[in-house]
Amino acid sequence: MKRRGVLRGVGASVAALSAAKAARAAGVLTDAGLPEGTRASATLEALPGKNKLVKLTYRPPNYETPVSVFRTAITANADFFVRYHLGDIPDMAALKDWKLSIGGDAAEKPLTFTLNDLKSRFPIAEVTSVCQCSGNRRGFSEPHVPGVQWGSGAMGNARWTGVRLKDVLAAAGVKAGALEVAFDGADKPVIQATPDFIKSIPLAMAQSADVLLAWNMNGVALPLLNGFPLRVVVPGWTATYWVKHLTTIDVRSKPSENFWMQKAYRVPKNMFPPELAFLTQEDANTAPITDIVVNSLIAAPAPGARVAQGGFDVQGVAWDGGSGIKSVEVSADGGKTWKAASLGQDLGRFAFRTFNLRVTGTAAGEATILARAVSQRGEAQADTLKFNPAGYHNNVPRAVSVTVA
Amino acid sequence: MKHLVGVALLVSMPAWADEASVTLKPGPGADVTAANCATCHSLDYIQINGGFMPEATWKAEVAKMRGPFGAPIEAALADEILAYLVKHYGAPAR
Numbered sequence: 001m002k003r004r005g006v007l008r009g010v011g012a013s014v015a016a017l018s019a020a021k022a023a024r025a026a027g028v029l030t031d032a033g034l035p036e037g038t039r040a041s042a043t044l045e046a047l048p049g050k051n052k053l054v055k056l057t058y059r060p061p062n063y064e065t066p067v068s069v070f071r072t073a074i075t076a077n078a079d080f081f082v083r084y085h086l087g088d089i090p091d092m093a094a095l096k097d098w099k100l101s102i103g104g105d106a107a108e109k110p111l112t113f114t115l116n117d118l119k120s121r122f123p124i125a126e127v128t129s130v131c132q133c134s135g136n137r138r139g140f141s142e143p144h145v146p147g148v149q150w151g152s153g154a155m156g157n158a159r160w161t162g163v164r165l166k167d168v169l170a171a172a173g174v175k176a177g178a179l180e181v182a183f184d185g186a187d188k189p190v191i192q193a194t195p196d197f198i199k200s201i202p203l204a205m206a207q208s209a210d211v212l213l214a215w216n217m218n219g220v221a222l223p224l225l226n227g228f229p230l231r232v233v234v235p236g237w238t239a240t241y242w243v244k245h246l247t248t249i250d251v252r253s254k255p256s257e258n259f260w261m262q263k264a265y266r267v268p269k270n271m272f273p274p275e276l277a278f279l280t281q282e283d284a285n286t287a288p289i290t291d292i293v294v295n296s297l298i299a300a301p302a303p304g305a306r307v308a309q310g311g312f313d314v315q316g317v318a319w320d321g322g323s324g325i326k327s328v329e330v331s332a333d334g335g336k337t338w339k340a341a342s343l344g345q346d347l348g349r350f351a352f353r354t355f356n357l358r359v360t361g362t363a364a365g366e367a368t369i370l371a372r373a374v375s376q377r378g379e380a381q382a383d384t385l386k387f388n389p390a391g392y393h394n395n396v397p398r399a400v401s402v403t404v405a
Numbered sequence: 406m407k408h409l410v411g412v413a414l415l416v417s418m419p420a421w422a423d424e425a426s427v428t429l430k431p432g433p434g435a436d437v438t439a440a441n442c443a444t445c446h447s448l449d450y451i452q453i454n455g456g457f458m459p460e461a462t463w464k465a466e467v468a469k470m471r472g473p474f475g476a477p478i479e480a481a482l483a484d485e486i487l488a489y490l491v492k493h494y495g496a497p498a499r
Contacts, residue, residue, distance in 0.1 A: 035453065036456035036457070037453050037454060037455025037456045037494065038452075038455075040452065040455070041427075041452035045423065055449075056449065056453050057447055057449045058423060058447040058449060060446060143457065144457040144458075146466055148450075148453070190445045191444065191445060192475075193474070194445065194474045195473065195475075259473050263473060
């Protein structure tokens with residue numbers, strides 16, 4: 001079976017490709033906490049319009065951001081992770097005549113908008129928010145669970161510009177019995193029998209001022225692979241609800257029965273109590289994943305780095321589901337002692353908050369660095385994994401081992 | 406199965422995919438696994454999940470593809486695929 005893509009450059013020899021492949025595979029995902037198969041197969045590759053990202057799967061494309069990128073609060077569009085569920089992804093030509101439709105049994109009147117309609121009819125709104133895949137860090141689950149074996153880079157933080165979903169809902173008119181607002185995008189399954197990726201949120205969430213339909217990311221149009229021309233932005237909730245290439249908004253009087261709501265993206269009920277329960281999608285034992293849990297990530301030094309005994313900086317980001325970050329502490333002795341890191345600029349309660357701690361006085365030899373964050377609402381990172389079958393919400397601090405010399 | 410692979414090439418091949426470089430471990434069942442699974446997704450989905458799933462978990466994955474995801478794979482072929490996945494990408498025997 002032969003498959004050829006544009007990245008297999010015309011004229012490039014097979015030998016050159018193999019050498020390049022070996023080079024880009026080396027040391028991409030080395031964390032021993034990841035499955036052996038993930039460490040062996042992940043490669044560093046650039047999709048069109050993107051810097052090199054860590055490729056987990058080609059089709060549908062699932063690529064995560066290298067950890068070293070997370071030294072700044074804003075993640076550049078070219079560094080932003082890519083995640084798809086279905087293999088039939090529209091290209092720019094297919095999106096040329098894109099329109100957004102809103103309707104459903106709980107909408108007063110169906111409406112259709114072009115991007116210019118949205119821009120001219122509604123007030124512009126903006127939010128800086130973390131977009132984090134529900135499965136970020138699944139690869140570190142103990143025991144491992146099936147799925148895309150993400151490391152720590154299935155996330156990013158961007159400034160999203162668009163209109164408020166609640167304003168668009170008001171234009172269509174929401175009937176008294178409305179329960180959920182469901183989103184469908186232009187990406188489709190390869191075979192018709194596979195469930196289309198449709199996600200819904202509770203009406204109360206849809207009517208909050210924070211939820212946007214965004215066309216800009218960090219001041220420019222969304223990259224194709226991050227949802228061009230319009231995506232849903234649900235600050236504080238995991239990215240499963242941030243439907244890309246949004247084409248249809250369905251205002252519903254009945255809970256969605258879609259596979260991706262009822263069977264996937266579920267957590268054990270009461271394991272991660274949300275701010276706003278998604279009652280219409282709960283069953284006897286499980287609830288939809290919603291709020292992002294408080295977390296932090298060390299972006300530097302890199303695992304295995306040699307750092308100066310005279311002093312080195314521990315840098316990274318911390319975030320939560322929308323209360324903001326209160327504090328980050330760093331340990332350079334494997335968790336025996338902790339020091340408060342200084343926090344960078346506050347870009348809002350949904351954003352990454354950078355942290356930095358200058359570490360001095362560490363003995364020569366191996367050292368284990370950890371970071372732990374506390375949110376403004378007092379939520380702290382877990383000490384031990386709250387295991388769940390899909391490997392969600394892993395916010396146990398991850399150790400970075402370095403050599404002090 | 407040739408037919409299915411042909412369809413996949415026509416309708417679902419994104420221009421940016423470099424998935425020709427992905428090859429499964431050789432052995433009986435590798436071809437049928439590649440041909441069927443690659444209809445909907447690249448074979449690195451199998452690779453990244455390699456090394457930790459016992460037979461029951463691989464069986465549930467194959468059942469998920471044939472059930473809710475609607476993969477048109479006959480039962481006998483599914484058994485062949487399962488045996489291949491367990492042998493080459495399963496958890497080591499304890």
